[in-house]
Amino acid sequence: DQQVKQNSPSLRVQEGRISILNCDYTNSMFDYFLWYKKYPAEGPTFLISISSIKDKNEDGRFTVFLNKSAKHLSLHIVPSQPGDSAVYFCAASARRNQGGKLIFGQGTELSVKP
Amino acid sequence: GAGVSQTPSNKVTEKGKYVELRCDPISGHTALYWYRQSLGQGPEFLIYFQGTGAADDSGLPNDRFFAVRPEGSVSTLKIQRTERGDSAVYLCASSETDQETQYFGPGTRLLVL
Numbered sequence: 001d002q003q004v005k006q007n008s009p010s011l012r013v014q015e016g017r018i019s020i021l022n023c024d025y026t027n028s029m030f031d032y033f034l035w036y037k038k039y040p041a042e043g044p045t046f047l048i049s050i051s052s053i054k055d056k057n058e059d060g061r062f063t064v065f066l067n068k069s070a071k072h073l074s075l076h077i078v079p080s081q082p083g084d085s086a087v088y089f090c091a092a093s094a095r096r097n098q099g100g101k102l103i104f105g106q107g108t109e110l111s112v113k114p
Numbered sequence: 115g116a117g118v119s120q121t122p123s124n125k126v127t128e129k130g131k132y133v134e135l136r137c138d139p140i141s142g143h144t145a146l147y148w149y150r151q152s153l154g155q156g157p158e159f160l161i162y163f164q165g166t167g168a169a170d171d172s173g174l175p176n177d178r179f180f181a182v183r184p185e186g187s188v189s190t191l192k193i194q195r196t197e198r199g200d201s202a203v204y205l206c207a208s209s210e211t212d213q214e215t216q217y218f219g220p221g222t223r224l225l226v227l
Contacts, residue, residue: 107154
């Protein structure tokens with residue numbers, strides 16, 4: 001069963017506009033969530049994270065929102081830049097019970113056009 | 115500072131052969147993770163070490179897969195009797211502890227012919 005789902009395989013956004021990437025999860029034991037960015041032929045790069053005790057975390061142009069009741073999180077990028085074009089993975093862990101083991105979504109390919 | 119490194123970057127082997135994939139974590143990181151990523155999918159957890167011991171190996175697909183971390187630093191993922199379905203990118207990550215952010219290496223692209 002897919003415990004972490006990213007239902008949009010791709011997203012196209014105009015430069016300067018907001019990019020919103022979505023992620024849903026099913027396991028209520030998850031207590032920590034992360035977003036990673038991946039360029040071709042490279043490993044995933046950590047972007048931003050959020051603990052389940054919070055509902056928002058912001059770092060520069062990147063903001064992650066967590067809605068625990070809906071088991072949904074989203075990553076907002078504003079303003080979007082062409083260099084943001086990459087595949088974005090949502091990941092979740094149940095740190096209290098399972099340590100650092102990450103469960104990833106399938107990824108969303110973001111394309112930011114000038 | 116040096117990040118996570120993985121060798122080789124690419125490996126082509128024949129069905130039935132044995133392969134070893136190596137991971138050098140960030141210095142001082144006690145937790146080390148192996149993931150596998152197939153085309154069009156997210157990384158899939160295989161195993162993680164806290165120090166020298168495997169804390170969770172629930173993701174290893176079968177007994178052809180084995181991993182070691184004898185001195186609590188470098189780790190080797192070993193695959194016996196490789197099958198075409200083992201073809202994937204094998205990713206390694208490390209973190210200061212298993213409660214901290216994981217940083218990934220560039221991966222080893224394994225192709226089994």
